[in-house]
Amino acid sequence: MSEISINHDEVDIVIGALQLDLTSFMEEWKPVFSLFHLIIVQDPDLKGKLEIPAGFNYDLYTKSDIDGVVGLSSNAISFSGYSCRYFGYLMSHKKYIIAIDDDCIPAKDSAGNFVDAVAQHITNLSTPATPFFFNTLYDPFCKGTDFVRGYPFSLRSGVDCGLSCGLWLNLADLDAPTQALKPELRNTRYVDAVLTVPSRTMMPVSGINIAFNRELVGPALLPAFRLAKEGNLRWETVEDIWTGMCVKVVCDHLRLGVKSGLPYVWRKERGNAIESLKKEWEGVKLMEDIVPFFQSLRLSTSAATAEDCVSEIAAVVKEKLAPTNPVFARAAENMLEWVKLWKRVRTQ
Numbered sequence: 628m629s630e631i632s633i634n635h636d637e638v639d640i641v642i643g644a645l646q647l648d649l650t651s652f653m654e655e656w657k658p659v660f661s662l663f664h665l666i667i668v669q670d671p672d673l674k675g676k677l678e679i680p681a682g683f684n685y686d687l688y689t690k691s692d693i694d695g696v697v698g699l700s701s702n703a704i705s706f707s708g709y710s711c712r713y714f715g716y717l718m719s720h721k722k723y724i725i726a727i728d729d730d731c732i733p734a735k736d737s738a739g740n741f742v743d744a745v746a747q748h749i750t751n752l753s754t755p756a757t758p759f760f761f762n763t764l765y766d767p768f769c770k771g772t773d774f775v776r777g778y779p780f781s782l783r784s785g786v787d788c789g790l791s792c793g794l795w796l797n798l799a800d801l802d803a804p805t806q807a808l809k810p811e812l813r814n815t816r817y818v819d820a821v822l823t824v825p826s827r828t829m830m831p832v833s834g835i836n837i838a839f840n841r842e843l844v845g846p847a848l849l850p851a852f853r854l855a856k857e858g859n860l861r862w863e864t865v866e867d868i869w870t871g872m873c874v875k876v877v878c879d880h881l882r883l884g885v886k887s888g889l890p891y892v893w894r895k896e897r898g899n900a901i902e903s904l905k906k907e908w909e910g911v912k913l914m915e916d917i918v919p920f921f922q923s924l925r926l927s928t929s930a931a932t933a934e935d936c937v938s939e940i941a942a943v944v945k946e947k948l949a950p951t952n953p954v955f956a957r958a959a960e961n962m963l964e965w966v967k968l969w970k971r972v973r974t975q
Contacts, residue, residue, distance in 0.1 A: 631750045635663055638749065639721040643712035644669045644729055645859055648678045655732040657682060659745050666715040668693075670859070672707045688714060696972065703957070703964045708859045709834060710850040710866055716841070717972055723752055724845070725838040727892060728861070734796045734891040737817045747890035748791045748838035751821060755785025756884020758826040766821040766886065788823075789844040789883035790874055793836035798894040800833040800861060802911060806900035821888035826879050829921055832871020835861065836892045839874070843883055846933040846969045847874040851961040854910050854954070860898040865910035869958065872921040877936040880926045913954065920948060934966050941966075 640663050642649070649667075653660065657680075665685035669677055671693055679685070693706050693714050706714045712726050725748050734742045754768040760782050767774045767783075774783055799814035806812070824830050839848060852869035878885050924943060930936045941962035948955035 631746070631753055633746060633749050637722040638663050638745070639666050639715075639719040639724050640664070640745065641666045641668070641712050641715035641719065641724055641726045642729060643709055643715070643726070644677055645673065645708065645711075646729060647673065647675045649729060650678050650680050652729050652732070653680050653683060656727075658741070659733070659743055663745065664721070666718055668706075668711040668715045670708060670711045672859075686718070688718065697968065704850055704961050704968070705853060706850060708857060709861070709864055710853070712834070713848065713850040716845060716848055717969065719841060722840060722842055723749060723838060724841050724848075725749075726834065726836075728835045728894075730895045730897045731795070731835060731892040732895065734817070734893040736891075737819065742890050742892075744793060744836065744890040744892055748793065751791035751886045751889070752788050752838060752840055754788065756788040756823040756886055757782065757785045758823050758879070758882075758884045759786075761825055762823075765888070766823060769821055786882050786884050787840070787843060788886055789840050789878045789881075790832070790885045791838040792830075792832055792871075792885065792887040793838075793890045793892060794818075794888065795833075795835060795894040796891050798896055800835055800894075803863075803900045803904040803908075804911065807904055810900065817891060819889065821886050824875070824885045824887055827922075829872060829875055829918060830885070830887065831868050832874065833861075834867030834870070835894065836890070843881070844874055844877055844933050846937055846966060847877040849873065849937065849962060849965040851965065852954070852958045853961075856909065860903050863898075863903045865914070868910075868914070869917065872917065873937065873940055873962075876921055876924055876926070876940060877933050880930060880936055881933070909954075913952070916948065916951065920944075934970065937962055937966050 644667055661682055665683055667685050668688045671690035716724055725745055736742055762778055763775050764772045797813050848870055852866050857864055875885055926936055926939050930939045941959045944955055945959040949959055
């Protein structure tokens, strides 16, 4: 496969700022981030002025900007904590959006080389995905691989890729119970592979290191699901897991692909798993209902866009899940509100 040429004007990098001093984070990423336009969204609950070093092209959004766009009367959708990055998605007009948490720095591959996460995400998104038949050599559009014997030629052209899910070295995105049980566990395995997640297969999407084609699936990346004790650590939220289920259903319905694997980032230590477990436990229990729901969900043929799909998913959530727990009713309401907001911002 020939090397992908990146049009820098097609890419926004969205950073949700959950800490005031972004200096070390930005400097670590400077060789990559300085080439692109950045959208930095300060957590509206974070008081004070962000420290951002020179040498970057960025737009900064704060609580006043969020209130100005969303409106003070709309209190259904919350952009606090990790959800602040969704406001960045809303403000972007670029084809590709890449989001990396502010506690991550560039990883190094097995040979010790700097991993350009942006370039790999764009490669994943701009090459076809193969969700309808699994290739045992993983992504056949990666350098050094191809389709294996027996792979139908009628499926080899693939489909557009809507979502690219990267991984993490050091502190993997484990849940709080697992990390609390294995406090010393760190991910040191760098697996040089990308694969397309098969159609109709659900997966836990982590918002730590992702990219997506905004034109294809943008409205499906949404701040809908919040726990009663939502916190500001990944262990304390499942908002990205819910979003991942939604976007996977949307991709399957619209015949788009989702890729997982490269690129890796190096995730720093932050938080206490045992303390976070007290907040996340509700989400751990709810996953037992959420996963079967999304596994069985099928959308109608009239749902032709990502907005249509999200609205239809919200209606089914309201009908099937909302009676079991108020958190689902709020999620359905937020999804519908998000679609309205997305359309309004796009037309302004």
